[in-house]
Amino acid sequence: MEKQGTKAPGKQSFSFGGGVYVGGIASVAGKLESEGPLGAFFDITGEDDMFGGKTWEEAESNMQLEAARYAISDAGLKPGDIRYMAGGDLLGQLIATTFGVEKLAIPLLGLYGACSTMGEALLAGAVLVDGGYAKHALAITSSHFAGAEKQFRFPLAYGNQRPMAATWTVTGSGAVILCAEKGKYKVRLAEATMGRVIDYGVKDSMNMGACMAPAACDTIYQHFEDFGRKPQDYDKIVTGDLGVVGKEILLALLQEKGYDISGQHMDCGIEIYDAATQKTDAGGSGCGCSAITLTGYLMKKISEGVLKRILFVPTGALLSTVSFNEGNSVPGIAHAIVLEHCGN
Numbered sequence: 001m002e003k004q005g006t007k008a009p010g011k012q013s014f015s016f017g018g019g020v021y022v023g024g025i026a027s028v029a030g031k032l033e034s035e036g037p038l039g040a041f042f043d044i045t046g047e048d049d050m051f052g053g054k055t056w057e058e059a060e061s062n063m064q065l066e067a068a069r070y071a072i073s074d075a076g077l078k079p080g081d082i083r084y085m086a087g088g089d090l091l092g093q094l095i096a097t098t099f100g101v102e103k104l105a106i107p108l109l110g111l112y113g114a115c116s117t118m119g120e121a122l123l124a125g126a127v128l129v130d131g132g133y134a135k136h137a138l139a140i141t142s143s144h145f146a147g148a149e150k151q152f153r154f155p156l157a158y159g160n161q162r163p164m165a166a167t168w169t170v171t172g173s174g175a176v177i178l179c180a181e182k183g184k185y186k187v188r189l190a191e192a193t194m195g196r197v198i199d200y201g202v203k204d205s206m207n208m209g210a211c212m213a214p215a216a217c218d219t220i221y222q223h224f225e226d227f228g229r230k231p232q233d234y235d236k237i238v239t240g241d242l243g244v245v246g247k248e249i250l251l252a253l254l255q256e257k258g259y260d261i262s263g264q265h266m267d268c269g270i271e272i273y274d275a276a277t278q279k280t281d282a283g284g285s286g287c288g289c290s291a292i293t294l295t296g297y298l299m300k301k302i303s304e305g306v307l308k309r310i311l312f313v314p315t316g317a318l319l320s321t322v323s324f325n326e327g328n329s330v331p332g333i334a335h336a337i338v339l340e341h342c343g344n
Contacts, residue, residue: 007130009227010193010225010227011222011225011226012193012194012195012219012226013191013192013193013194013222013223013226013227014123014126014127014191014192014193014194015190016130016190016191017130018188019188019340020125020126020129020130020178020179020188020189021178021179021180021183021185021187021188021189021342022176022177022178022179022183022184022185022187022188022189022299022339023074023075023076023077023136023178023184024071024072024073024076024077024175024177024183025043025074025174025176025177025185025295026043026066026067026068026069026070026074026173026174026175026176026295027041027042027043027044027067027172027173027174027291027292027296028042028043028044028045028046028063028066028067028173028174028292029042029044029045029170029172029292029296030046030049030170030171031045031047031048031171032049032145032168032171032273032278033045033170033171033172033273034046035278036272036273036274036278037271037272037273037274038272038293038297041297041300042296043070043074043295043296044067044070046063046171049145049146051063056150057091057095057096057099057144059144059146060091060096060143060173061097063142063172063173064087064096064097064100064140064175065100065104067173067174067175068100068138068140068175069104070175071138071140071175071176071295072138072177074177074184075136075177075179075183075184077136077177079105079106081135081136082104082106082136082137082138083106083107083128083133083134083135083136083137084106084107084108084109084125084128084133084134084138085101085106085107085108085125085137085138085139085140086109086111086124086125086128086137086138086140087101087108087109087117087121087138087139087140088110088111088112088113088117088120088141088287089117089141089142089143089287090114090143090169090286090287091147094110094111094112096142096144096147097110097140098110100142101140111124113314113316113335114316114319115208115212115240115241115285115286115287115289115290115315115316116195116240116290116316116333116334116335117141117287117291117316118139118141118174118240118287118290118291118294118314119192119290119312119313119314119335119336120335121139121140121141121176122139122178122189122192122312123192123194123335123337125138125176126178126189126192126337129178129180132180134180135179135180135181136177136179136180137177137178138176138178139175139176140173140174140175140176141173141287141288142173142288143169143172143285143286143287143289144171144288145169145170145171145286146171149169168281168284168285169285169288170241170284170285170286170288170289170292171286171288172288172291172292173291173292174290174291174292174295174296175291175295176294176299182342185299185300185302186302186303186304186341186342187302187303187340187341187342188339188340189337189338190339191227191337191338192335192337192338193222193223193226193335194335195215195219195335196215196218196219196333197215197318197331197332198214198215198218198331198332198333199214199329199331200214200329201329202329202330203329203330207245208241208243208246208317208330209241209244209246209247209249209283210245210246210249211317211330211331212240212241212242212246212315212316212317212332212334213242213246213247213249213253213315213332214249214332215315215331215332215333216239216242216246216250216315216332216334217250217254218334219334219335219336220254220259220261220313220334221257221259223311224259231259231260231261231263232263233309234264234310235264235307235308235309236265236266236298236311237264237265237310237313238265238266238267238268238290238293238294238312238313239266239267239268239269239290239315239334240268240269240313240316240334241267241268241283241284241285241286241290241314242267242269242315243267243270243281243283243284247265247270251265268290268293268294268314269283269284269289270283270284271293272284272289272293290312290314291314298339302340302341303341305343307341308341309338309339309341310338311336311337311338312336312337312339313334313335313336313337315333315334316332317330317331317332318330318331319331
């Protein structure tokens, strides 16, 4: 049960008192994503997926820089007003992030939570702001379909057949300015639950939903326990990129633990594409999947008061090319963020 007045309720959670506020947001989406059901909500969309770059990796860096600049401007700030930033991506040594944001000259915490990175960045940024270490902090992440395929699966020119359980890495970048005082948006980050590494021994890297669903279950369950909450306390419980396969597994696992979230559950990977017309297999994935769904759609609905409280739970599969080639399983992790409407 939640203990009143504590910043660390339960076993794994954070409480940010009056809240950490959202001052600016940005969603940069690729061409395929802009043609999907949420396309009208994104702030910036690309005519192609190169974003002015010469390589897929440079394209992703350009997306991050564009997202960061847009979010900072959206908050009515300048880069020099941002004390710290926290973010990462899927590429080795976070090269999309480091090459992307170096021009901003903002102190950086480089993070790797795979596709859960937006949750990790929001949590880290909120701790900095709530702790009084920063008045403004920037949380950011990205992914790129072609860059991820090149690193983790097969080069596009290979033309391999994809299994139906595979997800489609989203080309997109999302950024959020976190503030100590209320800003442009009527959204506050009220609480968070840090996830654990959960490994059910799944080795199929083409079935990310099965790899990540146990971690999502573990974090959501612990969040309910830490705060004494139930699914009905949220308008939406939003996972990052489980897709149609992972969604089914998550609902079943939580049912076993006594929680039915079927009435509240939404998965960004399912919502971002039109399965019937866009042929994206089991849905979307990648850091950008939950990031642009959050910044492009969900935060705007919270600010408008359409949604009063959501639990945002981006999910990540913690593999590398080395771990996969050595025959290891694919552990998962998920972090939960509580976002609330904070209008008068």
